[in-house]
Amino acid sequence: MSDEQKVVEKLIEYGSLDNEDQKVLGIARLAADQGYDKLSSLQQKVLKPFLSKGCDGVENPGGHHNDCSVVLEGLPLAEALDQQSYYGALLCRDCVDETEQYAREWAKIQAE
Structure with missing residues (x-):
């Protein structure tokens, strides 16, 4: 299974394509069922x-946003889609780590 197919499956699973044109959803379902590589170049486009x-x-606890500029593609995008409901945002690995660090620091402060 290609990385693109994994992403398409996650997009369908989490409803990310529900508000798109039916053509998009139909092509996405075809990619999920038969493989992204089986699509025509126009369908892939x-x-x-x-x-x-x-x-x-x-955003750190002080309210400063890190302005992350990472573009998620392939498996990192599929992972981010899986974790989006947990973190409330589409996050790259570094931003997940940063979020977890803030949570650990906050838990430590509360324990003191």
């Missing part, structure tokens, strides 16, 4: 804009 997304970044 329709899905291409959905196969990369910018990281939402995180």
Whole structure:
């Protein structure tokens, strides 16, 4: 299974394509069922804009946003889509680590 197919499956699973044109959803379902590589170049072109997304970044406890500029594609995007409901945002690995660090620091402060 290609990375693109994994991303398309996650996009469908989490409803990320529900508000798109039915053509997009139909092509995405075809990619999920038969493989992204089986799509025509025109069909792949329709899905291409959905196969990369910018990281939402995180805000530290002081309210400063890190302005992350990572573009998620392939497996990192599939992972971010899986974790989006937990973290409340589409995050790259570094931003997940930063979020977890803030949570550990806050837990430590509360324990003191």
